[in-house]
Every structure is written in C-alpha cells, then in structure tokens.
Amino acid sequence: xxxxxxxxxxxxxxxxxxxxxxxxxxxxxxxxxxxxxxxxxxxxxxxxxxxxxxxxxxxxxxxxxxxxxxxxxxxxxxxxxxxxxxxxxxxxxxxxxxxxxxxxxxxxxxxxxxxxxxxxxxxxxxxxxxxxxxxxxxxxxxxxxxxxxxxxxxxxxxxxxxxxxxxxxxxxxxxxxxxxxxxxxxxxxxxxxxxxxxxxxxxxxxxxxxxxxxxxxxxxxxxxxxxxxxxxxxxxxxxxxxxxxxxxxxxxxxxxxxxxxxxxxxxxxxxxxxxxxxxxxxxxxxxxxxxxxxxxxxxxxxxxxxxxxxxxxxxxxxxxxxxxxxxxxxxxxxxxxxxxxxxxxxxxxxxxxxxxxxxxxxxxxxxxxxxxxxxxxxxxxxxxxxxxxxxxxxxxxxxxxxxxxxxxxxxxxxxxxxxxxxxxxxxxxxxxxxxxxxxxxxxxxxxxxxxxxxxxxxxxxxxxxxxxxxxxxxxxxxxxxxxxxxxxxxxxxxxxxxxxxxxxxxxxxxxxxxxxxxxxxxxxxxxxxxxxxxxxxxxxxxxxxxxxxxxxxxxxxxxx
RNA sequence: CGGGAAGUGGCUCAGCUUGGUAGAGCGCUUGGUUCGGGACUAAGAGGCCGCGGGUUCAAAUCCCGCCUUCCCGACCA
Numbered sequence: 016x017x018x019x020x021x022x023x024x025x026x027x028x029x030x031x032x033x034x035x036x037x038x039x040x041x042x043x044x045x046x047x048x049x050x051x052x053x054x055x056x057x058x059x060x061x062x063x064x065x066x067x068x069x070x071x072x073x074x075x076x077x078x079x080x081x082x083x084x085x086x087x088x089x090x091x092x093x094x095x096x097x098x099x100x101x102x103x104x105x106x107x108x109x110x111x112x113x114x115x116x117x118x119x120x121x122x123x124x125x126x127x128x129x130x131x132x133x134x135x136x137x138x139x140x141x142x143x144x145x146x147x148x149x150x151x152x153x154x155x156x157x158x159x160x161x162x163x164x165x166x167x168x169x170x171x172x173x174x175x176x177x178x179x180x181x182x183x184x185x186x187x188x189x190x191x192x193x194x195x196x197x198x199x200x201x202x203x204x205x206x207x208x209x210x211x212x213x214x215x216x217x218x219x220x221x222x223x224x225x226x227x228x229x230x231x232x233x234x235x236x237x238x239x240x241x242x243x244x245x246x247x248x249x250x251x252x253x254x255x256x257x258x259x260x261x262x263x264x265x266x267x268x269x270x271x272x273x274x275x276x277x278x279x280x281x282x283x284x285x286x287x288x289x290x291x292x293x294x295x296x297x298x299x300x301x302x303x304x305x306x307x308x309x310x311x312x313x314x315x316x317x318x319x320x321x322x323x324x325x326x327x328x329x330x331x332x333x334x335x336x337x338x339x340x341x342x343x344x345x346x347x348x349x350x351x352x353x354x355x356x357x358x359x360x361x362x363x364x365x366x367x368x369x370x371x372x373x374x375x376x377x378x379x380x381x382x383x384x385x386x387x388x389x390x391x392x393x394x395x396x397x398x399x400x401x402x403x404x405x406x407x408x409x410x411x412x413x414x415x416x417x418x419x420x421x422x423x424x425x426x427x428x429x430x431x432x433x434x435x436x437x438x439x440x441x442x443x444x445x446x447x448x449x450x451x452x453x454x455x456x457x458x459x460x461x462x463x464x465x466x467x468x469x470x471x472x473x474x475x476x477x478x479x480x481x482x483x484x485x486x487x488x489x490x491x492x493x494x495x496x497x498x499x500x501x502x503x504x505x506x507x508x509x510x511x512x513x514x515x516x517x518x519x520x521x522x523x524x525x526x527x528x529x530x531x532x533x534x535x536x537x538x539x540x541x542x543x544x545x546x547x548x549x550x551x552x553x554x555x556x557x558x559x560x561x562x563x564x565x566x567x568x569x570x571x572x573x574x575x
Numbered sequence: 576c577g578g579g580a581a582g583u584g585g586c587u588c589a590g591c592u593u594g595g596u597a598g599a600g601c602g603c604u605u606g607g608u609u610c611g612g613g614a615c616u617a618a619g620a621g622g623c624c625g626c627g628g629g630u631u632c633a634a635a636u637c638c639c640g641c642c643u644u645c646c647c648g649a650c651c652a
Contacts, residue, residue: 026586026587027586027587027601027602027613028586028587028588028601029587030586030587031581031582031586031587031588031644031645032644032645033645034645034646049644051643051644052643052644052645105650107650107651124652153652155650155651155652157650157651158576158649158650158651159647159648159649159650161646165652166650166651166652170652172652173652174652224652225652233650233651234651234652319649415652416651416652417652418652419651419652451652452652453651453652454652455652456652487610487611488609488610488611489610490609490610491610518610519610519613519614520609520610520611520612520613520614521610521611521612521613521614522610522611522612522613522614523612523613523614524612524613525611525612525613526612526613527613538611540610540611541611549611
C-alpha cells in the first residue's frame, strides 16, 4: 500500500478540542474525526484497529461456543414496556417515533430484543445453553460525553447474552465468559482487572467489571494487594474500625446553638468535636415522593448505589428545605424513611442537626433518641480502609470500564415469558446472563497504555499496519524501486505495511511514522551502499542494520 | 442542569483592554533548490471574525440574547 493513495491525514498540532492523551493522539494520528459531541467517524487507521479488536473478541467468543448475530439498532417500544425499562431508562435513551406515531428507540442495549428473538426457538432443555452475541453501535444520550470516544453518544459494543436451564449452568457459563474476557484483554495487550460490581439499572444478581488501568478512568475501585479482593466503589465493602467513643457512658440529649455552621467541618470545629461523632444526614426522595434520610458517620460519605440497593428503589437528591440544609438530623424526625449506615448506630453521644436552623443536638443515642427503619452498608469505601476478606489495607484507584458481566437470572426472561420444557416435562423460565465489552472504548484504553511523547506505540497485533517502509530520498530511483519491492514482499508474507512514497523531507516521514506508531520502520537510505537496510523498533527506539535480503526474515522472527 | 474556559482561512493561534475596512506559523497551489529528523526560496489561492440583535459615521473589538465546543461535578460500556 502506498501512503500517498491511502486516506491518512495527520495533524502537526494538538487539536484544541482534546485534552486527554488518547483523545489528542487519536485525532492527530488520523484515527477518528469528530462529527459532533460524542459522535465520531472512524477513519481508515482507526477502523483497522477496531477490526483487530473485533477479531480478537470474535475468535475468543466463537471458541467458547458463542454464535454471532446482528440485531437492529432501531427498536420498537413494546418489549421495553414489557420489562418496564421504557420508563426506567429515562433520558439516557434516544426515543423517536415513526410517521404513524409508533414509538421506537435507538438501542442503548439489547436484552429485550435478543430475548424476543430467541424466545420461541428455545423450546426444550435440549436447546440450552445458548450463547449469542453481536458487535453493534449502541446509542445513549449521555449526560456528558467525555474524552473523545471514551464516553460517546454512539459507540460500538460487543454484547453477549447467554440462556440457561438452571443456576448451575448459568454459573458455569458466567465463568466461561469471564475467562474468555481475561483472554481477550490479554490478547489486545490491555492491562485490566476484574472487579466486583453493582448491577445498577440492568438488574439481576451479581456482576463484575473489567477495568483497564488508565489515567482517564471514570470507574473508582479498591483493590487489596494481599488477597486480591477487588471491587468498584458501588459494590465495595470494607472492614470498618469500631467507633472510638464506644466506651463512654450515655449522656442526656441537649440542644446547642450553632449559628451559621452547616458543614460537618464547620460544626466540628465550632464544637471542638471529632467528625466521627456526627450523624451526617442527607435528604433523598424516592420515585413515589417519599422522603428518605440517609445517615452516615460524619467522616464518611454516602454511596448512592448502595443506598439505592437498601432503600429498594430509585432515589434522587431532595432539593427542598434549602434553608434547613446542614441542620437536618434523624432525632425527632417522623414521617420519613430513615436509612442508616450500620456504623452510625454504634456512635455514643452523637451530634446531629436539630431540624431547625442554627441548632444541633448533642449526646444523641441510637434506640433512645432515633431509630432507622432500614440499615446496612451505605458508606463509601475509602482509600486505606481494611479489606473485608483479609483485613489488610485496600487501595483506591481509577480506571476505565471496558467490560461488564452480569448474572441476570430471570430479570428479563420472566416478564418476556421465555420458557422451556425441562427434563421432567414441566415448563420453566429460562435463566439469563449478559456480558458487554466497549469495543470502541478499547482503542482509547490501548492508546492510554501504549504511547510516548512522540505518538502511538501499538502492540504489534493491534497496530493498523505493522511496518512502514521509508525511502529517505523519494527522488532516488534506487530507493523507490527497493521500497516497492520490499513492500510487495512483505505483503506476500502476510505482513501488513505501508510504503511511504511521498516526496517529502525525511523528517516529516519519520515524524509521521512515529506519530502513527508503526511497530517497525524499514528505512532505506545511506546504508544501501553496503547493501543494508535499517529497521527501527518503535517501542524501544532501537535501530538495527540488516542485509536487505534478511529484512523479511528478521521481521517475521520479531513478530512472533 | 450547576461551575469554569473557548469560538477569527483546512489546523494551531495573535488581534479585542484603548472601535477605523483582518494577521502569523503550519498546510494547500505553481516554479526553482534540497533530501538521515517537521528543509529553503519566489509567486499565489483561501476568511458572512459562531449566530441574531443593539450602540456608533464606523464593530472581530463595546452591550444584550442565543448556539456550539472543551474541562470539572450528578450517569455509565
């Protein structure tokens, strides 16, 4: 392939639209072009990478017995209504109607559709288990698209769905996919770790996220270096230290004037009391409009995902009672649902808002002065908390979520009535699992993990082209002839390559080669007099002078 | 939606404070010289200064409204 005939345009400067490394490089190296916020066109080089990723994904999934299919992106509302998600999904779903006013959406995910498709073809236990997947564009009206293709309105996802006759089989299937995922990321040279996760809006029993270690992470997770426990913050647990004040004797509750002191920090300084003695109280409201008070210790934060799980419903911030903000507390409150973090019950002589402006209660004690209807773990795990499994320190980091595996059980199959005849002849509901991988996002993760100050440093198997052939002087007939010959030979050896035939000064060609990140550059220049070519390794910057005739052999050897 | 920044040839940016008919570098076209690290040279092409309104003899520049984009927070692969 000749550089001059391919559609490759690089940029000399960082684009002003981009901030993060991968976003900048993707645009500069001509992998993608922005069409609108969160909507990107994949240019030839970007598409190549995408194809390499998809190839790895397909091969690993086919290997474990999955069948590829392609579902529509345009989906009627009916199946969504049956599972209740037409209402649950909210503003994130792109909705539209046809000319007869029938409602549709652009698929943000495909549990409903795939279930409808498969439904009548699963008749007996003999048809199970079944694994089907697709690689397709998904559409989500994101609150805030971010980091180029990382969080986009349109993105490419691989979604796999598995159907099972019983729990045991579902478990086994889940593990199988889990291992396939590990292999996929490894093959793509993306460092990632599986962490326990929350199911969120998708529902179901349990799940894992595969998080890539990147600086532009949006997923916070904790990991224990000693036993390997890893979980994202929405699911993370920790062994928490017992409150230091547990040995005090209970004192009488009293009211204290705290004029203008709203935050825990302000009040604790004002009263000269440790933040851990406070009952931090946050106001939420559930979908029915019922007010919910979430109580955590003053030095803790509420984790909304955990709170939702315990409150058993979708919740949102309550914005009324602005003037009371900072002075709310569980003591003496009625007509509200109080959800307490387990830890708060043990605080003796606690301090909380007195539910009137400029006042707090002192010496508040559980059972005696306040009670919670619901309690459990709703606090957010912090860096250096203790591991729930082994008790050693946890460390908190950020990463990019690339894959997510869910056990859904009958969350979708029940409302959509997917049944099969079991061995004993009775009809049973099919159990389901679903497993996603953010294909397009993987390019960004790959770049975040493989770049340097000069540009991209692709792992060989992911590079858009493996080799670039650079004749230093485009006017030299000898170099031109040799370059073309070499390029053809590489092709016939199955090594993808580009011959940089452009009549430009050498510097430009070198810079472009480094920016785009061809793993190997074969340079034809001065050393030709001695019958030598130079091979420059992008990742290490090393150069090797090698007899012309050995170039292909050498490259083949290195690429293994 | 809240908070911050920005919109000027294809790209990166200057000009705006103090209004006076639009600039640079890169890229592009043509000729010449060059050819191991974003070359040199000469001559060109290319701009409703984000959109709408207002102030003014005169607006890229001042005022008002809107749109778009990026970053930080609430959502997620």
